Amino acid sequence: MINRADLLSAHQIIKGLIHNTPVLTAASINAILEMDLYFKCENLQKVGAFKIRGATHAVFTLSQTEMKFGVATHSSGNHAAALALAARWKKIPAEVVMPISSPRVKVEAVRGYGANITFCEPNQEARESTLNKILEKTGATFIHPYNNEKIIAGQSTAALEMLEKIPNLEYLITPVGGGGLLSGTLLACQYFYPHVRVIGAEPQGADDAFRSLQQNRIIPSISPKTIADGLLTSLGSLTFPIIQQYVDKIITVKETSIIQAMRMVWERMKIIIEPSSAVPMAAVLENRDFFQGKRIGIILSGGNVDLGKLPFNSGD
């Protein structure tokens, strides 16, 4: 059970290491949509994503004994880079299992932070068996990307920082993949800003959170298909109950809305967000009538995209 003190302690531990990222507004977007939007820019965070919050919290709360043996995880993306950097800050070893299909830029980022990489076949079974061998061999502590209380408490700090600056939000929307950011945000609001209604936004092509809530049990994400490559994972045993208890609702969005939202933020705010980050904005675009006249916070979760493979066509 993660309590109020856990969230405050997480922020104390990590705040000197991470950026208190800016909250930006865009007058032109507000004028077009007739609402007040506030964007917490975790794309401008270290490693380009909120993931450094949870990873730093998890690494910096290890026992002295655990530290000796280092940390390990499997991830094709931002959590791997975040764990690698947090481990480097603490000068402890980091082992990362990455699918051989991982983008070269992400592999290079993880390697650049000094982690030891082991490649595996691109499926869940291979990830887990490869990781298990490493855990046996090294004695490292497995830091799950989201199903971990330290990670959830760490991710809650983005909402804490945002609401300290803009306390009177009516809604706060985050993307939902494994649910680490959403469950952390839910706890932050529940404990400190209970007037804020928290919404999870999810691609239609990876709507396991939406279906899990409908059926009151974790529905795994089977062959998800979406451009939002950070949202392919399924909810976990720790994140699902928090979401189930506190979330206002889950909104699912179309792929075309994600690209439209991403382009709108790039063009009008001049900041780079990855497709997963655009999913809450897509939810707003698909539900303009509902959100009109409201004060809405959005957590822009990350900005790691391959600039050579953008979904914007010439002449659009």
Added chain:
Amino acid sequence: MINRADLLSAHQIIKGLIHNTPVLTAASINAILEMDLYFKCENLQKVGAFKIRGATHAVFTLSQTEMKFGVATHSSGNHAAALALAARWKKIPAEVVMPISSPRVKVEAVRGYGANITFCEPNQEARESTLNKILEKTGATFIHPYNNEKIIAGQSTAALEMLEKIPNLEYLITPVGGGGLLSGTLLACQYFYPHVRVIGAEPQGADDAFRSLQQNRIIPSISPKTIADGLLTSLGSLTFPIIQQYVDKIITVKETSIIQAMRMVWERMKIIIEPSSAVPMAAVLENRDFFQGKRIGIILSGGNVDLGKLPFNSGD
């Protein structure tokens, strides 16, 4: 003659209308280049460029009579959008002459702010003759994009804000096109932060400022060729003497360096800058030995790019 009080007055007049944009740093870029870089993010400014500073100052200091007849300008880009928005704030008409070759995103911005657009052939003569006809017909006041004291004083405020936050810079680098931003920055430093050495950065393919300083007279920019579409213009009779008197030096850069610098800022800082904005960073990349160990400010002048026409190749 623009004096200290003019700069302070400009800031007083515009500061409630514009953003005091953030100054960002990038740990990974500093680590790679072994220097301390500070980026004043005018790409996050209203209209996506510093130009709103000068335009707002010019519009808000018009006489009541001048206001009646509105304002006019010729510009391929950001100044046009800025003047259009400032005029809309004051509820006065704005006429803009734009070359038919202007980037789509910039034309749409100008139109969105409610200015009346007249297109012309993409050369200086056509710009001026088209504008003159409009001035005769409307009686509007011509607000030159840079050769105007109100504009120069307005552009100085980006450096004033930046140095208020980070006073101990050793160098401050701006791009140079017509010289409005550079001359304003030079005056800001000369009057308030004389220890800061100000450098202008310019594409080799549009090196009229470099040649003008060498030959002690304004050398017009003839058929400039560069991806930095905001830097095609020649120095003016007001900007050249300021630059001549106070600038530390002009550094010219290759096109490949501009694209490399632009990509580095996009990838590592997750912010969108237009090619003209990348020219100071390109100057740093081409002169790493010179800048190593120094504290360097860079004014990122704008972020208006066509997302459908980016200079990044797949697989780079």
